[in-house]
Amino acid sequence: MPYRTLCSLCVVGLSLFVLAPAHTLSAAEGPTLIAGGPLAFGPDNVLFIADNGAAKIVALELGAEGAGATPGTLDVPGIDRKIAALLGTDPSEIQINDLAVNPVSHNAFLSVSRGRGANATPVLLRVDGAGTIDVVSLSGVTYTELALPNAPASNPSARRNPRSSSVTDMSFVDDQLFIAGLSSEEFSSKLRAVEYPFASINSGTSVEIWHAAHGRFETHSPVYTFVPYEIGGEQNRIAGYLCTPLVKFPVSALQPGAKVMGTTIAELGSGNRPIDMVVYEKDGADYLLMSNTSHGVMKIPTSDFDTQPGLSEPVGGGDTAGVTFETIPQLTGIEQLDLLDDERIVVIARSDAGQANLELRALP
């Protein structure tokens, strides 16, 4: 029988990782960003933005910048062209790196790069309930920074400042910011956790995860997106890996020095990169909604997350296995996704003609 699935179980290795001390700043000129990446909202109007150019996380206390003139978010057709027009460039020079909805104002925030070359500039944008796009002014915003640790280096002279990793996703829960990243040198993942406010702690936890294939093979794989989710009364992280195992592991086990066994609860297909995940409740049941580069948007009931045994056997006749899911045919071309409220999501959807649209969609 041909082996068609990617993985069975995950093993989570764990070690203490010392993060550089945080800096609390309230400079009139605001923070300096080199390359704005993933976004995540924390408590009290705090927006975390990963700067993959400077290997740091910046926590922005948005204050008045957290809300535009109108609460909520409204559809913006052709948002890539409109952003390009506002920023004075061509849509080909605009890259939307992430989307996050402010849980207070319900405005959508976009982490955007203007330009792709030496003059590339990170821009933070806000879309409000009237569809107005504003550049979020970072001057005068109070912020704190957390430097991400250098890649491990046994030889301090070889590369004094190795920066080979970039943040792929962040999530804030229970006073902790979880940070997932990948490396251009190691085909693997790093998951870090750090308490916020940053100033109160300067160490975190580093997690390295890999997965096995059909009980015989195990290797590394980068994690691209993850969400916190409680399973059987226990806080877990549900992580989406490249090509595309879905993995759970309990947060309580993530202690420095511990070795944690993660469990692959689904295999969702090859040739695919997960983009975003959100958890929502509908008609009394919880679902995971997961967008992908190749396999559309999947709606995955979480009811079996507790009981699904770790995949360990080869899967024939297809390249998916584990917990059941359905692909939502109405959600195509989804490049970014976040929850707006209990009933709707905000997405960046790319049309067949190549146009990026910011749209509100009902949760399936």
Add this chain to the structure above:
Amino acid sequence: MAHASNADNGMQVTSACKDTRDWRQRTGAVPRFRPARAAIRDVATLVLVGVVSFIAGCAKAPMVDMSGVAITLAPGPEDADAAGDVDTVAASIYVTGLPSTQVAALRATGLTEAQWANLLRVTVVMEDGAGDTDLPPVLGSHAVGEDDSLRFTPLFPFDAGRSYAVRLDPNRLPGHDAAAAEAMDTLEAMVALPRPDIQPTTVVERIYPSGDRVPENQLKLYLHFSAPMSHVDGLAYLRLLDRRGREVEAPFLPFGLDFWDRDHLRYTVFFDPGRIKQGLELNELLGRSLQAGETYTLVVDPAWPDAAGNPLQAPFEKRFSVGPADTSPLDHTTWRLRVPAGGSTQRLVVSFPEPLDHALMRRAIGVETDAGESVPGEVETGNWETRWMMTPARPWVPGAYALVASTIVEDLAGNQIGTPFEISALDPTGNAVSARAGPAGAPASHGTLDDTVRIPFDIR
């Protein structure tokens, strides 16, 4: 249509009017830059290319004398930074020649940004030429200069070579009663900063592995460029050809935007692990990207843009042959050390029985004293990454040392110290793998950051 050149201050103007008359007959000659500004700016670097036209009703009698009005794109005269570095000053759009009474009214009124945008509106011209009429204007600030010019400074600097449409609507000037007076013509101009001459200079300097033979399950390639590259998915510029020149189908991990180093000088290409790993669907369907016994050529398209937007100076090719798959973990006990003499600055040379991953061997191998202190030095790799060499920053002090290597060090196929890229061991439950398949004494965990192996040696 008319063309004019004002070469003495480096400014070029091209003008056009949809009316049958030369627009200069109505608006007057293009004003020269003031000499003081020209003196402090290298105007030649910010040559103006403008196309000015009227859109309708050019024969109507204006209520405001617009005969001397001109729209130009120029460096800002007052915005030099504290150090006086004029090179950092963004270009602005200037409207000159407005009647002084109108300028005074503008100063006294203090328009809102929305009113300013209606009076002096700047929009970007999209590369696809689509005429989006509902696109918003470029964000920026408007001001009235001491020299009576109106100025628009964009929030982000204008792109070189990109055209911007400027529209001045005199009906929006303060004090002008549009209802009582006949509507005036709207003045429109196209402006652009010149695109720098394209002189491609960036090249692919080298590719690792530097040898010409790789295993069938080669995991990745590193492309090193001579100058920073743009942030694009490099896979669009790479092709892998077999010995007959046929392109290999989908050889690489198809997500290539994330694998730049911070400086955009190095790009990592992963062969698709789904084709490398035995038993995976892609491996079953397509086999490995590389086949033992075959010869391949990696072709780098010179259209790959560098950070300045220029193509590469030349195409680049690397030819290599493929040997059998390497599925064995690295065994550091096979490494051989050539130990230098105490008091010298001779190199410590470590030889490996097979090539190692270039980035990881440079980063994750070092030397420590028996007290655990890192020994600084200059690291080189050689002999197609089968050799690691360190020249100490200071002469070797006789004593006990250790070569220290993180277990994340890999060979070309991603096999780490003590851990093969594909692990075949089973744990006691039969469904999870946590044990290493490596040599005895290897760390129990899998490549975590704290894991190292040590090879002691003495300097005498």
